[in-house]
Amino acid sequence: MLRWMMALAILGVAGLLATGRFQVGLAFAIGAALGVLNFHWLWQTGRVLMEIQTAQVPRKTAFLMVARYPLALAGLAVLYIGGWLPLVPLIAGLLVPGAGVFVESLFLIGAALRHKQTA
Secondary structure (H helix, E strand, C coil): CHHHHHHHHHHHHHHHHHCCCHHHHHHHHHHHHHHHHHHHHHHHHHHHHHHCCCCCCCHHHHHHHHHHHHHHHHHHHHHHHCCCCCHHHHHHHHCHHHHHHHHHHHHHHHHHHHHHHHC
């Protein structure tokens, strides 16, 4: 999934920069980076929680569980309140992980259908 997220982020930034909209492209890139980082932290937290054998959650995992959204929101607020970048491309960049998961699911569905036809 991460490869699709990165590919979609790169394609989006390249497309925006090709149109000469540097600030919009930068905002999209920052939003995509925050979204992918947030997804990575979520994935890592879920993996750790599934693998631990004790009732006590590691401190780093607990911190990531609690701090994911406030950190992303604080980053967006600083960029928006400072007026450095437009808000809509930032939010669009945050949606990159969802698009990456969607693309990956389409490939998995296609692979399952091909496997079913050959069986």
